Amino acid sequence: MKDAWGTASPPERLNRYGVLIAARNEEAVLPQLIQSLREQDYPQQLIHIYVVADNCTDGTARAARAAGATVYERFNLAQVGKGYALEWLLDRIREEGTLRGYDGFFIFDADNLLAPDYIRRMNETFSAGYPAVTSLRNSKNFSAGWVAHGYALWFLHESQFLNRGRMALGSSCMVSGTGYVVSRALLDKAGGWPFHLMTEDAEFTAWCAVNGVKVGYCQEAVFYDEQPVTLRASWNQRLRWVKGYMQMLGYYGGRLLRGIFKKGGLPCLDMLLAYLPSFVGAGLSCLSCLALAMWLLTSGGGWLAVLRVLALGTAQLLGGMLLLGLYTTVSQWRRIPLSAGQKLARCLTFPLFMATYLPVAAAALVVDVGWRPIPHTPIPERPPVQPVRQMTRTG
Numbered sequence: 001m002k003d004a005w006g007t008a009s010p011p012e013r014l015n016r017y018g019v020l021i022a023a024r025n026e027e028a029v030l031p032q033l034i035q036s037l038r039e040q041d042y043p044q045q046l047i048h049i050y051v052v053a054d055n056c057t058d059g060t061a062r063a064a065r066a067a068g069a070t071v072y073e074r075f076n077l078a079q080v081g082k083g084y085a086l087e088w089l090l091d092r093i094r095e096e097g098t099l100r101g102y103d104g105f106f107i108f109d110a111d112n113l114l115a116p117d118y119i120r121r122m123n124e125t126f127s128a129g130y131p132a133v134t135s136l137r138n139s140k141n142f143s144a145g146w147v148a149h150g151y152a153l154w155f156l157h158e159s160q161f162l163n164r165g166r167m168a169l170g171s172s173c174m175v176s177g178t179g180y181v182v183s184r185a186l187l188d189k190a191g192g193w194p195f196h197l198m199t200e201d202a203e204f205t206a207w208c209a210v211n212g213v214k215v216g217y218c219q220e221a222v223f224y225d226e227q228p229v230t231l232r233a234s235w236n237q238r239l240r241w242v243k244g245y246m247q248m249l250g251y252y253g254g255r256l257l258r259g260i261f262k263k264g265g266l267p268c269l270d271m272l273l274a275y276l277p278s279f280v281g282a283g284l285s286c287l288s289c290l291a292l293a294m295w296l297l298t299s300g301g302g303w304l305a306v307l308r309v310l311a312l313g314t315a316q317l318l319g320g321m322l323l324l325g326l327y328t329t330v331s332q333w334r335r336i337p338l339s340a341g342q343k344l345a346r347c348l349t350f351p352l353f354m355a356t357y358l359p360v361a362a363a364a365l366v367v368d369v370g371w372r373p374i375p376h377t378p379i380p381e382r383p384p385v386q387p388v389r390q391m392t393r394t395g
Contacts, residue, residue, distance in 0.1 A: 012127040014042075015103035017119065017181065018093065019049045022085040025056050026110035027063040029226070033112050034067040042119040048102075052089040055080070060110075083200035087193040094192075102184055109178040111226040113140055121221035122181055130216030131186040132208065134163060135179045138335055140224035147234050149346045150353025151227035156335060157328045162274075163217040172209055172267035173217040174274060175201045178225065186213065197251070198369065199244025202275060206252040209267040210259050222335075235360060242364035245275045318351040325350030 019037060023030050030051070037049055049069040053061035055077060064071045072092050074085060086107065093099045104126060106119070115121075118135070125133045136159045139152030155176070163173040178201075187193065189211075195203040208215050228234040249256075249272075259268030325347040329336065336343050 012124050014046060015123055015126060016046045016101065017048070017104050017106055017123075018102040019047060019106045019108065020086055020089055021049070021051045021064075021069070021108050021110055022054050022082045022089065023051055023056070023060050023064070023110040024054045024085075025058045025060060027059040030060060030110040031063050031067045033108060033110060033114075034064065034069055036112075036114040036116075037119075038068070039116055040114065040119045041116050042123065047119065050089060050093060052085045052092075054082075054085040079196070081196060081198065081200070083193065083196040083203070086200070087196070090187070090192055100184065104181045104183045105187065106181045107178060108223070109225070111140075112178055113224040115222040115224075118221050118223055122218050125216050125218040125221075126181055126183070128216070131183045131213055132175070133181050133216040133218055133221075134173055134175050135218050135221035135223055136160065137176060137179055138222055138224050139227055141226055141229070142336055142338055143342070144227070144229045146346065146349035146353060147231055148227040148229050150350055151234070152336075153325055153328055153346070153350055154354075155225065156332045157324065159217075160219065160332060161328070164219055166270065167217045167219075169266070171270060172205075172213065173215045174271070175205045175208075175215060177201045179221075179223045180215075189213075197244050197247045198240050199248060202245055202248045203252070206248055206256060206271055206275075209271045210252060210255040212264060214267075231356070234356070238357065238360045239364055239367065240369050242361050243367075243369040246364065249275055318355065321351035321354045322347065324354075 021030070021033065034049060037047065038044065040047065051061075051064040051069045051071045053064065053071060053073045055075055056073070061071050061073050072089060074088050076084065076088075090099070090105075106122075108114075122133055122135060137155040139148065139155065141148050142152050143149075158174070158176060166173045177199075190207065193200075195207065197203045205215065207213075228237055253272070256268045256272050259265050260272070262268075326344075329343050329347050333343070338346070
């Protein structure tokens, strides 16, 4: 068989997977994810769903059990976060004596939904020899406002242009929070799941880069993620993300920098370029604007000249984001379940969404950040999915 890039790959095999879901107070949406897992066109006897109800105060554990998942309840307010919950859950599976019965583990957030052919498609790429594989992240609430749409458009861009480009170059792809699979052998190499920063996905990606582990990307495997709707919820989430990137760079920055000069150093360079702008760029932008304003004022340019320069720089930034939004929208037209007018109109708000990263990144430099839950709501019906073809067993 051939992969998405036209290169020969080993015959697909039917692997056995454990599904890991860390959920905190998500009884409203978790059953929908489990249902979408039960509707996969992949042998159900090769899929086992595990849920860690992490510091829950609602009926998450009860809802997960009713949906047929194996559930563990964890209460630990000292070690808070998805990374700690996943490590704890893997320890429980290891204690059961069933860990080594799985070839790999999928990791999802409780609000995700999967296209019916998701696991089969991921299995194809996983069978090609990648120790970890990420997938195409679409949105299940595109129409919920300009904030949710901004997130969704960026994740489509990240999947189809960044990760797809990395795959084409033979580099390692970036894991983005949810929707990926990791081999049991790779977990053994890592010593379980020792990724506890605020952005455990960025930490895992950096660890893969410095250890020469190539993460694959499966563009045919589509899952749907719920995006924050309000600017306040978005602010809290992205503030945690940027703080987590800072933590990750503090821990891995030196190793990533040294890795650039080693054989196969492209992923290390890529990770540095991907994560540094999240807060360094904001700081440098603020400092450069301040320096330019002071120079104009001291050289007699006056406040009008300062305003003109700032207006020009802002226009260039927003114009670039507008083009990015338009290009992503047009190229991913069928993946966005809105009318043509709505799609184009939302392109006008995308630059505003991206511009809000600047104050978020600046605030992350000085604000103490903790984990805060993002509220999720169930949807009445599943988002449109790609056509499903029948699976045939080979090998």
